[in-house]
Amino acid sequence: MLKISDTLSEKKREFKPIEDGIVKIYVCGPTVYDLTHVGHARTYIAFDIIVRYLKYKGYRVKYVVNITDVEDKIIKKARELGISPFEVARMYEEDFFRVVEELNLLRADVYPRVTEHIKDIISVVGRLIDLGYAYVIDGDVYFRVRKFKDYGKLSKQKFEYMLAGARIEVDKRKEDPRDFALWKASKKDEPSWPSPWGPGRPGWHIECTVMALKHLGEQIDIHGGGADLIFPHHENEIAQSEAYTGKRPFSRFWLHTGLLTIGREKMSKSLYNIVPVVEFLKKHSADVLRFMVAQAHYRSQIDFSYEKIEELERALSRIYGTLERLRVTSMLRRVEEYKKDLEEEFLSKLKTMKKEFMDAMDDDFNTPGALSKIFEFIDYYERIVEKKEDSYIRSEHLRLAYYTMVELLREILGFKLEYEKLSRTTVQLLGILLEVREKLREKKMWSLSDAIRAELRKIGIEVRDTGYGPVWFYRPRLKAQR
């Protein structure tokens, strides 16, 4: 049974979608005014895993991610660069989709753009005015917060705090300082569209209400985004949507990903420490970024550092090496001798790994818990290998372990699993080399035998001398280690 924690109710509750078998999920996407950075990637990867797991469980997932392609920051960037806001948007939207591709993110069903929904936005704003939830001043339209009595229910903010949160927008003309813009009268040299209130453009919050309505319906199952969007963005989205439809809740579950900090600071443009994904991928892999995300619960904060990335690369290499060892061992085996007890134990450990992995995922998408189950199985498998007992497990069972791990890692967690495969020739060469090394050890030629081990380590082969003889483990080099 899947349980999900919800920011609104502050409870972990059993997940049941509105329509049987279908999950409607809306995740706030990019404002396309700069390169996608690893902070954004954290949110997208976290929701990618959530969507993958829901699909794995058999749900038909309707997945919408909006693209904010007209907004203050885009207009500002366009002025800086001396190009049009539309060119800015197109340029960074391309970067976003490159990131979607390179980070192996499942594509959403729709990526609605604000500029392609202006008519829908005007219609929703008009209706909010008709219902008394909005008012017009000099071509601007504001949401009347006082009329929506539950305002603040998501962020649980005190009235004073909300004022502080809204401080940038202080405007004497507004009825209440918390009131926020649904429609903004156009200033000079800004993109604008005609409306009943004069030429203008949408406020930031209204688009998500409109796109969720249009592409998913009046009520949805899951609404997601970064924790920094809880207030004011998601608070305002609830107010707009529930005021418009008269139905509540707008979303059954509100999921928020924790912040990504660098040296404990929130990664944002103003701190001059952003790491664009395209830059990150020049030296590191998409899998290690995903691993960093999956190693934390989606609601937890992650502190980003290159030391942590390197540490994660070593752990990731251990996963890859285990997969490769399972694959080639099952492929190269000739004799089909086996030990029944050992096979039973192996299959039972494998089954336990899968079950506990699923249990962890069912518990509010506990990816660190799920990953720990994979590592427990790797620990067990390496103990068997050290005793050279893996040669007493039949190929079909080694293959089953390989495919089970690949299923969990690729299908649910979304890893690309790209690494240098071991060839038959490599494994055979390794066999020759380890035999030669044993001969040297018999003759007490320690310096040469140690040199062999040191050279092997450099190329990603770890040799352990056990009571059962030398044993190799593959540790494929990742991009950064090249």
Next chain:
Amino acid sequence: MLKISDTLSEKKREFKPIEDGIVKIYVCGPTVYDLTHVGHARTYIAFDIIVRYLKYKGYRVKYVVNITDVEDKIIKKARELGISPFEVARMYEEDFFRVVEELNLLRADVYPRVTEHIKDIISVVGRLIDLGYAYVIDGDVYFRVRKFKDYGKLSKQKFEYMLAGARIEVDKRKEDPRDFALWKASKKDEPSWPSPWGPGRPGWHIECTVMALKHLGEQIDIHGGGADLIFPHHENEIAQSEAYTGKRPFSRFWLHTGLLTIGREKMSKSLYNIVPVVEFLKKHSADVLRFMVAQAHYRSQIDFSYEKIEELERALSRIYGTLERLRVTSMLRRVEEYKKDLEEEFLSKLKTMKKEFMDAMDDDFNTPGALSKIFEFIDYYERIVEKKEDSYIRSEHLRLAYYTMVELLREILGFKLEYEKLSRTTVQLLGILLEVREKLREKKMWSLSDAIRAELRKIGIEVRDTGYGPVWFYRPRLKAQR
């Protein structure tokens, strides 16, 4: 300038197609009554290389291969198996297309089936009767050989010999013993179609005339087939086609592949020594079969034996190993030191190889000559490697050599080039192993250093000790050696 030898004129002549830039080629395809054997494969592969070369030279090639799906042998086989002739045809047609796929044969533009051209055949036969080139007896239609005054021009057969060739068909009703059936009145339990001369089915020869006419036009550039088809099949085809159109020549060039013998006997069903392609491919590769074909001129006889196949596998492995060595060396190089003189020599040898390869192909598709140019380059390259001089050729030039060889071998000769690739780890392991072996040789530990060499040989690595130190050559194992 491409020169092609022609069975009809018995001359090697410059090739010029009828229409500029377009080559119309018709090759006699299978009678689908049994598994495709290596004798058939020899013909198909030879013409595949010819078509590939014509395409490489920039011609648009219109390539037709017919499928004889109603014929005496099919009817006989159907009686033996107790199924319908159509089922027999369908079954062996499937085998034929599997062979096309597995032997990497370029697909023809059309594979016309006889049973789908009955109306066209009836119309051509009717016209031949109208023209006085054919006559009807009891529902059979015969071609009137005496009326076609050039009869025998292709096969240069003496009249008496032709009688012997036609001995099976001796029939007192015929005007001339050489006359052959265009249409056969149906016997009991035979497939038949209605016709102006009563129910019947086409004779074997007429289909090729009709299909060439329909799919390529009244005159074609190249007509191909096995040498066993020269008489009577192709002789009859010329008589029918030229009688029908009044135009000559029916085909500008007649190309015939030599026979494939096993222990010097023609491979045919009656000799009980056929080797079906599907059987051959269980133990050997498509590439080695193609290599056997390309090692002989298309007009030469080939004697098939497994000893020869094994010998060819060793030579093929040397080609593969050279490609892999070029590929990985160019990939793994770090330092870009180089020797100018050496590079110039290397590039000049490469250029010579390509030019002489093309010259050989231009000389009546002389594939053995073309292959010998590849081996001359391999000899040269191995001499460089033995002196460890390949490390003084820049990656881009090693890569150029790799891609040039791949172009000639894959694009023109049609090799699949499937073999175990060398990985970076393999090459690095090999480096460690050879260094250890050198240390052992310094300490005069001969038995261990010899054992290393012997073990390496078993897994497809040949080590040569040269004046410049030990050098490895890769000899990937082929299917048969597994």
